[in-house]
Every structure is written in structure tokens, then in C-alpha cells.
Amino acid sequence: MTSTAAAGTDARPTQPRSRVVIRFAGDSGDGMQLTGDRFTAEAAAFGNDLATLPNFPAEIRAPHGTLAGVSSFQLHFADHDILTPGDRPDVLVAMNPAALKANVGELPAGGVLIVDTDEFTRRNLAKVGYAADPLEDGSLAPYAVHRVAMTSLTTAALAELGVGKKDAERAKNMFALGLLSWMYSRPTGGTEAWLRAKFARRPEIAEANVVAFRTGHAYGETTEAFAVPYEVAPAVLPDGTYRQVTGNLALAYGLVAAGVRSGLPVFLGSYPITPASDILHELSRLKRFGVTTFQAEDEIAAVGAALGAAYGGALGVTSTSGPGVALKSEAVGLAVMTELPLVVVDVQRGGPSTGLPTKTEQADLLQVLFGRNGESPVPVVAPRSPADAFDAALEAARIALAYRTPVFLLSDGAIANGSEPWRLPEVEELPALAVEFATEPNGPDGEFLPYLRDPETLTRPWAVPGTPGLTHRIGGLEKADRTGDISYDPANHELMVRVRQAKVDGIAVPDLEVEDPTGDADVLVLGWGSTWGPIGAAVRRLRTAGHRVARAHLRHLNPLPADTGAVLRSYRRVVVPEMNLGQLALLLQGRFTVPVESVTKVAGLPFGAAELAERLTPYVEEKEQVTA
Amino acid sequence: MSTDLGMPAVGGLDLVPAADAPQKAKDYTSDQEVRWCPGCGDYAVLAAVRSFLPALSIRRENAVFISGIGCSSRFPYYLDTYGMHSIHGRAPAIATGLATSRPDLSVFVVTGDGDALSIGGNHLVHALRRNVNITILLFDNRIYGLTKGQYSPTSEVGKVTKSTPEGSVDAPFNPLALALGADATFVARVMDSDRKGLTEVLEAAARHRGASLVQIYQDCPIFNDGSFDVLRRPDDAESRVIAVRHGEPITFGTDGRWAVVRRGFGLAVAPAAEVAPEDVVVHDATDPGLAHALARLSDQDLEHVVLGVLRQVSRPTYDDLARAQVAAAVDAGGADLRALVHGGDTWTVRDGAVTTAAQP
Numbered sequence: 001m002t003s004t005a006a007a008g009t010d011a012r013p014t015q016p017r018s019r020v021v022i023r024f025a026g027d028s029g030d031g032m033q034l035t036g037d038r039f040t041a042e043a044a045a046f047g048n049d050l051a052t053l054p055n056f057p058a059e060i061r062a063p064h065g066t067l068a069g070v071s072s073f074q075l076h077f078a079d080h081d082i083l084t085p086g087d088r089p090d091v092l093v094a095m096n097p098a099a100l101k102a103n104v105g106e107l108p109a110g111g112v113l114i115v116d117t118d119e120f121t122r123r124n125l126a127k128v129g130y131a132a133d134p135l136e137d138g139s140l141a142p143y144a145v146h147r148v149a150m151t152s153l154t155t156a157a158l159a160e161l162g163v164g165k166k167d168a169e170r171a172k173n174m175f176a177l178g179l180l181s182w183m184y185s186r187p188t189g190g191t192e193a194w195l196r197a198k199f200a201r202r203p204e205i206a207e208a209n210v211v212a213f214r215t216g217h218a219y220g221e222t223t224e225a226f227a228v229p230y231e232v233a234p235a236v237l238p239d240g241t242y243r244q245v246t247g248n249l250a251l252a253y254g255l256v257a258a259g260v261r262s263g264l265p266v267f268l269g270s271y272p273i274t275p276a277s278d279i280l281h282e283l284s285r286l287k288r289f290g291v292t293t294f295q296a297e298d299e300i301a302a303v304g305a306a307l308g309a310a311y312g313g314a315l316g317v318t319s320t321s322g323p324g325v326a327l328k329s330e331a332v333g334l335a336v337m338t339e340l341p342l343v344v345v346d347v348q349r350g351g352p353s354t355g356l357p358t359k360t361e362q363a364d365l366l367q368v369l370f371g372r373n374g375e376s377p378v379p380v381v382a383p384r385s386p387a388d389a390f391d392a393a394l395e396a397a398r399i400a401l402a403y404r405t406p407v408f409l410l411s412d413g414a415i416a417n418g419s420e421p422w423r424l425p426e427v428e429e430l431p432a433l434a435v436e437f438a439t440e441p442n443g444p445d446g447e448f449l450p451y452l453r454d455p456e457t458l459t460r461p462w463a464v465p466g467t468p469g470l471t472h473r474i475g476g477l478e479k480a481d482r483t484g485d486i487s488y489d490p491a492n493h494e495l496m497v498r499v500r501q502a503k504v505d506g507i508a509v510p511d512l513e514v515e516d517p518t519g520d521a522d523v524l525v526l527g528w529g530s531t532w533g534p535i536g537a538a539v540r541r542l543r544t545a546g547h548r549v550a551r552a553h554l555r556h557l558n559p560l561p562a563d564t565g566a567v568l569r570s571y572r573r574v575v576v577p578e579m580n581l582g583q584l585a586l587l588l589q590g591r592f593t594v595p596v597e598s599v600t601k602v603a604g605l606p607f608g609a610a611e612l613a614e615r616l617t618p619y620v621e622e623k624e625q626v627t628a
Numbered sequence: 629m630s631t632d633l634g635m636p637a638v639g640g641l642d643l644v645p646a647a648d649a650p651q652k653a654k655d656y657t658s659d660q661e662v663r664w665c666p667g668c669g670d671y672a673v674l675a676a677v678r679s680f681l682p683a684l685s686i687r688r689e690n691a692v693f694i695s696g697i698g699c700s701s702r703f704p705y706y707l708d709t710y711g712m713h714s715i716h717g718r719a720p721a722i723a724t725g726l727a728t729s730r731p732d733l734s735v736f737v738v739t740g741d742g743d744a745l746s747i748g749g750n751h752l753v754h755a756l757r758r759n760v761n762i763t764i765l766l767f768d769n770r771i772y773g774l775t776k777g778q779y780s781p782t783s784e785v786g787k788v789t790k791s792t793p794e795g796s797v798d799a800p801f802n803p804l805a806l807a808l809g810a811d812a813t814f815v816a817r818v819m820d821s822d823r824k825g826l827t828e829v830l831e832a833a834a835r836h837r838g839a840s841l842v843q844i845y846q847d848c849p850i851f852n853d854g855s856f857d858v859l860r861r862p863d864d865a866e867s868r869v870i871a872v873r874h875g876e877p878i879t880f881g882t883d884g885r886w887a888v889v890r891r892g893f894g895l896a897v898a899p900a901a902e903v904a905p906e907d908v909v910v911h912d913a914t915d916p917g918l919a920h921a922l923a924r925l926s927d928q929d930l931e932h933v934v935l936g937v938l939r940q941v942s943r944p945t946y947d948d949l950a951r952a953q954v955a956a957a958v959d960a961g962g963a964d965l966r967a968l969v970h971g972g973d974t975w976t977v978r979d980g981a982v983t984t985a986a987q988p
Contacts, residue, residue, distance in 0.1 A: 243974045288958055475711075
């Protein structure tokens with residue numbers, strides 16, 4: 001191990017910890033997301049396994065110091081592989097009374113609480129309804145409270161630098177980061193270099209932040225209040241090279257990789273929407289890969305332009321969240337009818353309507369499956385974690401290109417903004433997505449038949465404008481088999497509806513992988529999307545408690561793996577945890593007529609591992625009571 | 629079009645491959661049976677389009693017609709080019725994606741007053757604002773035909789239709805003023821029955837680099853018959869139809885009986901005999917104020933209707949600029965997928981040992 005580069009010369013020994021959950025909480029303007037991101041980068045650079053959960057209000061700057069304006073960032077890092085951002089924090093950093101009030105309820109007794117005392121003014125206390133100062137009234141007695149005057153310590157340290165009062169106060173988040181970096185023996189060089197790069201155009205601000213960071217670090221080192229620094233050793237993950245990645249970034253890179261592997265230019269049509277906008281931002285910076293990004297006038301134009309580009313032979317992509325999907329539905333239907341490849345990214349958020357823009361949910365599943373007029377089958381692929389969004393994007397593109405169909409890539413807010421270590425693939429290991437455009441007439445009399453299908457995959461030829469001899473017209477009206485002419489013929493419509501369905505039903509997807517260590521479980525926990533981590537962690541807890549339980553995960557929601565029905569029928573009980581009111585459960589029961597039990601949560605937050613384990617316990621216990 | 633505006637020789641078709649051999653209207657005729665109502669103005673436009681396309685001398689497979697929904701949107705089926713009959717109002721958006729990703733295509737949008745100005749109004753104004761290199765044929769019959777006769781966003785106030793039995797209380801759009809408001813770079817109006825004018829204007833529109841909007845007045849013989857008759861009957865048209873041509877004084881009627889003159893910030897019509905020759909407005913298609921005034925001179929009641937190219941100016945197109953940014957980035961190099969994926973702070977695990985990449 002070469003990475004024990006803990007800064008400082010502290011003689012105190014470090015105490016090992018196997019895993020720690022830290023939550024930074026403050027006002028929306030306090031830079032908590034940035035602080036959390038940076039600590040995450042330090043943990044990643046140190047080689048810890050990690051998972052993060054940003055949690056912030058939809059308002060950019062809610063009124064200062066109010067509960068509505070509290071923004072938090074939770075980070076779980078460990079010396080072993082972990083699956084969730086952690087349930088309850090071990091350490092809570094509260095930058096003001098609002099952050100304390102909103103978060104202290106989740107801090108377990110004995111937890112470490114670090115507060116910025118400077119913000120505990122009578123006015124700030126009154127804003128959130130504290131009648132007495134919680135720092136004085138004994139209500140925080142169950143916690144190991146560290147009262148740190150972070151704001152004034154920061155401004156005092158920066159007094160010599162001549163930065164303005166506001167800029168000096170703003171650097172207090174770096175003080176907090178410095179203190180936490182000391183507490184957990186993080187390497188500090190990366191953060192300092194990052195600050196200097198980030199504020200390269202304003203060196204005085206960069207210097208202020210570096211000084212604030214060092215001041216926080218030194219404060220931990222020299223203050224007796226903090227007994228010893230802790231150390232969370234690097235995690236021993238499978239061999240490979242890793243980086244920390246958020247779901248939106250991994251998804252954007254997956255789309256670029258799909259462009260490279262298919263040899264097609266990527267065209268993204270998008271309209272800004274939380275929590276999907278980062279995909280637009282990332283791809284806009286990657287033009288060197290031949291990526292075109294088009295910020296459209298609305299969601300409909302975004303998908304329309306992507307479909308137009310797909311007609312012209314590009315890898316057409318549109319990215320949005322649930323409200324945008326509602327607007328794009330008609331155009332997705334046109335892609336179904338014209339049988340053109342298109343990737344539609346839905347980063348789900350709380351709904352209905354505008355709902356909870358910055359919170360996560362899985363309630364768009366039935367929308368993307370069935371939210372269109374007519375029989376309109378569309379394949380659906382869902383990533384299970386931030387890093388998996390890269391592979392899921394490649395898989396969505398593979399299906400779209402190979403089967404000439406729109407595909408939904410169903411991410412969610414937890415995946416989009418959460419991060420974890422990503423075991424980096426080598427380019428040559430990625431699937432090849434070779435595409436062949438039609439170049440020659442395919443009809444018996446030398447004519448071109450745009451709806452003459454491949455007998456195995458049922459796909460039609462992709463003949464792009466500019467190809468001589470293949471001029472043809474497509475559109476939303478029902479197409480005649482083979483010729484693609486307008487057809488109102490009843491038998492033809494019957495045929496075409498069934499063929500479009502059969503094409504999607506016939507898409508090759510891998511069988512379910514069932515994980516059942518004891519081999520004799522009779523309860524199956526089945527999940528999809530971002531519940532993968534919480535389900536895995538909860539099932540681990542159940543097994544540790546002696547329960548036998550199997551688990552499986554659906555990456556493809558349409559078509560479902562061919563063995564899904566058989567797997568479901570082979571268990572006495574099937575339980576599906578979902579962040580909705582039971583949409584996959586409804587689908588499975590309709591498709592396979594097997595009883596499926598739902599464990600649901602719609603709080604805008606992921607399941608916690610302990611929470612889910614507790615909720616799953618009755619399902620695994622009953623059998624044991626019966627057999628006892 | 630013969631008008632030479634002295635603009636840079638960047639044409640709408642510059643990047644479109646030229647045809648190997650001369651073409652005929654017949655080459656552009658598809659095998660599909662045309663299914664518009666007898667007497668529909670769409671026939672005249674179809675004939676004009678089939679006849680002017682060969683004059684563009686581009687390869688037939690590099691012409692693409694994208695339409696929305698409505699009677700006119702069946703247009704692509706009747707041309708032997710590439711085409712897409714899309715969904716209601718969205719053709720400009722689809723065409724924007726296609727034109728941006730494929731500079732070698734000549735992309736046409738075929739739309740109607742309902743498709744372009746009602747359900748698709750947003751896409752129309754944004755395509756014009758962006759100046760995407762597309763040619764928009766806006767068939768305006770002032771009625772919804774395919775849904776059997778409801779009033780449209782260009783129907784006159786008071787119009788009695790199935791959905792307005794007491795007469796419409798909706799104020800109509802002035803489509804050309806709308807387009808000029810979006811800073812469109814090519815704005816024109818023609819009559820379906822004016823084969824020569826139609827051919828000339830459409831060809832100029834196709835050759836224009838940027839978004840061209842051509843409003844085409846046409847009858848719906850079933851639901852709005854004779855709506856433009858006053859512009860067709862010579863006696864009536866005489867005092868109503870104002871044909872403009874860049875660089876020429878704007879006079880009209882038999883022997884130039886009428887002249888267009890300035891009045892306040894706008895324009896008015898006066899008997900030519902009462903106007904000094906130097907007071908007759910000379911059309912300048914590059915003058916934005918004049919274009920607006922000409923658009924406003926056209927009344928919904930057809931008392932005066934300006935035909936011809938009201939505005940034609942050169943402005944960078946969205947698709948050219950977007951492609952240039954991508955091309956510059958590609959040329960600058962660095963498109964290394966492995967470097968992208970393996971970028972940022974990485975660490976390596978080998979046999980249980982963690983190695984951190986050097987910190988910056």
C-alpha cells in the first residue's frame with residue numbers, strides 16, 4: 001500500500017474504523033454539495049469503497065437559514081465493498097441551526113456532531129423555531145458534540161489575505177472539509193490542487209480556500225477536543241483501476257462510448273430538466289468525440305430533433321425526467337412506427353406533475369412501458385447504480401441500433417447524483433455496436449422495400465437519406481408490410497401491430513441471475529434500478545441474521561428475461577421493493593399470474609439498508625415460524 | 629430567383645451533391661396515388677414543386693421532405709425523394725435535427741396554418757430564430773381541412789365554422805409578421821395559382837442558406853371555398869395584389885395605378901398619379917423595417933396582399949455554427965475514449981494492494 005499519505009505530523013495514533021457515514025448539512029448557499037463531493041474525491045483517491053447521497057432542495061437559494069433551504073450530502077466510505085450511501089450518519093456536520101434541526105433526528109446516540117457555533121444566533125434559532133439554544137439546553141447530551149466557531153476561525157485566518165468578508169465567510173465549508181480530512185486521515189494534496197485549479201482565475205479566492213482548508217485541518221490536529229484521528233483503510237475491491245463517478249457522468253460517457261463503438265455520431269436533443277441536465281452539460285463538453293448537443297426549445301423539439309438526426313443516420317438520444325417523458329410520448333410513438341433507433345433517457349424524480357425535482361423515485365416505470373397511444377412496445381433498460389449507468393447506456397444503444405427501435409434508459413435521481421467507485425473498462429472489452437445501413441434495393445423486382453424485415457430479428461432496413469436508389473417515405477400512419485406505403489387494410493394493421501410487438505419481445509436479453517448462497521431459500525427478493533444497492537445490503541443483513549433469502553435484479557424491464565416467469569414460480573414468496581406504489585409488482589402479476597408482494601417507499605429518498613432489512617424480515621420469518 | 633442581393637455566395641445547396649444528369653419533374657413523382665380533394669390548391673403546389681426541383685440540380689436522394697399533420701402534410705408521399713410524414717406540428721424540430729446532422733441534404737418542411745401556427749407554433753418560431761438551413765412551405769387555407777372544417781389561427785375574426793357557429797372571436801396571426809418577429813432571414817408569400825411566382829419564390833427559398841418561410845395562399849374547396857377569390861379575379865386583384873421585387877419601386881394595378889408610400893412608421897397605398905416618383909417606396913429585401921411594414925400592409929380581409937420575397941438577408945445558420953464547433957473540437961484531437969474513461973483521480977487495486985495515482 002502506497003497511499004497512506006495522511007497529512008500532518010500528528011503523533012497521536014490513528015484508530016481504525018471499517019466504515020463511516022458522514023453527513024455534511026448546511027444552508028443551500030453553504031457549499032455542502034461541493035464539500036461532500038470533495039471529501040468523496042479524497043475517499044476515492046484513498047481507495048475506499050464509497051457511496052453518496054446528495055439531498056438538496058429544488059430552490060437554488062431558499063431563504064437563508066430556513067429548514068426549506070437545508071442542503072445535505074451524505075457519504076458512506078469503507079474498507080470493504082458497500083452497497084448504499086448508509087442509513088444514519090456516524091458524523092453530522094451542521095453548519096447552522098436549520099441544518100441541525102433537519103438532520104439531528106437521524107444521528108444515533110453517541111454520534112459525533114460538529115456544529116458551527118457562529119451561526120447559532122438568536123435570530124437563526126428563531127427562524128427554525130428553537131425556543132432555546134440546543135447547544136445550551138442539554139438536548140444534545142446523547143451526542144459527542146464539538147462546538148467549533150468555524151465562521152470566525154475562518155475569517156480570522158483569512159484576515160491577512162485581504163479577501164472580502166463575504167468571500168472569507170464563504171470559505172467556512174473548506175474549514176469543515178479540512179477538519180473532517182484530519183479526523184479521517186485523508187490525503188490533502190488533491191484538495192489543495194483542486195482548489196487552485198477551480199479558482200485559477202481568482203488566485204486570491206483559491207488561496208483563501210486553501211488557507212481555510214489548512215486552518216480546519218490544523219484545528220483538528222492541535223485541539224485537544226478531538227482525541228484521535230480515525231483511519232478507514234482502503235477497500236480491497238476486485239483487481240482493476242477505479243475512479244469515482246456519478247450516475248449522470250457515467251451515463252454520458254456510456255453514450256459517448258456507444259458512439260465510438262458504433263461509429264455513429266451522437267446527436268443529443270435535450271431540454272434542461274432536473275435531475276437530467278448534467279447529461280446535457282457533460283455531452284456538450286465532449287464535442288471532440290463528434291457529439292452534437294442541441295438544447296431545444298422544449299421537450300418535444302428535443303426528441304423530435306433526435307429522431308430527425310436518427311433518420312439521417314446518427315445515434316439519436318434525448319435526455320429528460322418524468323415530466324419530459326410525458327411530453328415526448330407522441331414522438332416516441334413516431335419512433336416506434338417509423339422503426340428508427342432512439343435512446344430516451346429518463347432520470348426519474350418524484351412525481352406526479354412537477355413533484356419533487358431533486359428527489360428520487362421509480363414511479364415512471366409504467367409510464368415508459370405503457371404511456372403512449374396504441375400498442376407501442378418500447379424496450380426498457382435500467383441501470384442499478386451510478387457506475388452501472390455506463391454499461392446500461394451502451395446496452396440501450398445496442399438494442400436501439402440493432403433492433404431499430406426507441407429504447408428507454410430508466411435512471412433515477414439517486415443514481416444520477418450519487419457516486420461510487422467505477423471499475424474502469426478497457427475500450428476493447430466494450431461491446432461492438434456495428435451498424436449496417438441499407439445500400440442496395442432489397443425487393444424481388446429491384447425495388448426498395450423499407451418494411452421488409454430481417455426474418456430473425458424482425459428489424460427493417462435503415463436506409464438514410466442520400467442513399468441512391470432507396471428513396472422512400474416513412475411516417476406515423478400505419479405502414480403496409482414490406483412496402484411501407486400508407487395502409488388502412490385491417491389485416492395489415494393486425495399483422496403490423498403484432499410484428500412490432502414480436503420484434504421487441506424477441507430482443508435477446510440475458511437470463512436472470514439469482515443469488516442464493518444457501519441454495520435452499522424459498523423467498524426471492526426481486527428489484528430493479530437503484531434499489532439494487534439497498535436490496536443487496538438488506539439481504540446481507542437478513543442472511544447475517546440467519547435467514548435464507550434469494551435475490552435477483554432486473555436490468556431489462558422490457559422485454560423481461562425469458563426465464564423470469566420460471567424463476568418467480570420457483571419461490572414460495574416473491575417480494576419486490578420499489579420506490580413507487582408497486583409498479584413492477586403489478587406488471588409481474590399481470591404477466592405471470594404469480595402472487596408478488598410489494599414493499600414500497602415514496603419518500604423521495606432511497607431505502608436505507610436497515611430500514612429495508614426490517615421491512616423484509618416478516619417475509620423471511622414466516623416460513624421459519626411455519627417450519628419451526 | 630433573379631434578384632441579386634449582392635450577398636456572399638453561400639447558398640442553401642452548397643453542400644448538397646449535384647445531380648449527375650439533368651432531371652425532369654417526372655423523376656420526382658412517386659408511385660403513390662395523390663389523394664387530395666378535387667380542386668385542392670395542394671395540387672398546384674405539388675406540380676410547381678415537382679417542376680422546380682429539377683432546376684436545383686441536386687441529387688434527388690439528397691432532397692428530404694418532412695411534414696407534420698394535415699392535408700398538406702401528405703405531400704412527401706407524392707414525391708420520389710426521402711421523406712417523413714411526422715406528427716402534428718413537429719416537422720420543424722425533426723428537420724432541425726436532420727439538417728444539423730446532415731449538411732449534404734436539402735431539407736424541406738411542408739406544413740399548414742394549423743400545423744405550423746397552432747400546435748407547432750413554438751417549433752416554427754424557434755426554427756426561424758435559429759435560422760436552420762431548411763425551407764418551410766406553409767400552406768395557408770385558413771381552415772382545418774383534415775378534421776373537417778374548424779377555424780384555424782389564420783381564420784378571419786367572425787368566421788363561421790363547425791366549432792364557431794356564432795363566428796370566431798379569435799384574433800388571427802399575421803404569419804409573415806410573426807416570422808419577421810422571429811428574425812427570419814427569408815420571408816415570402818405566394819398564391820397557389822401563380823405557377824410562375826410559386827416556382828420562382830420556392831427556388832429562391834431552397835437556394836437560401838438559412839430558414840426560409842414561404843406562405844402559400846391556397847383554397848380548401850370543401851371547407852373554405854373561394855377564400856382567396858378576390859386575389860384571383862383580375863378585377864378585384866387589381867387593387868389588392870402588391871407584388872414586390874427587390875430593387876424595384878412598389879407599384880401595382882393596371883399600368884401601375886397604385887403605389888406604396890411611407891406613412892408614419894408604416895406604409896400606405898396611394899394612387900400613383902398623386903405620388904411623386906421619388907416618394908414611391910423601392911423594395912429593399914434587406915431592410916427589416918420595410919419587411920415589417922409590408923407584412924403589416926397585408927390585411928386579414930385581403931384588402932391588400934403583398935406577394936413576393938419580403939425579406940432576404942444573410943445570417944449565420946444554427947446548423948453551420950453547430951457543425952463548426954464540433955468540427956473544431958474534432959480537429960483539435962484528443963478524442964480518446966480510454967483517456968476519457970480513465971480520466972480524473974484513479975486508483976488501482978492489484979492483489980489486494982491499493983495504489984493511488986499521483987496526486988496533481
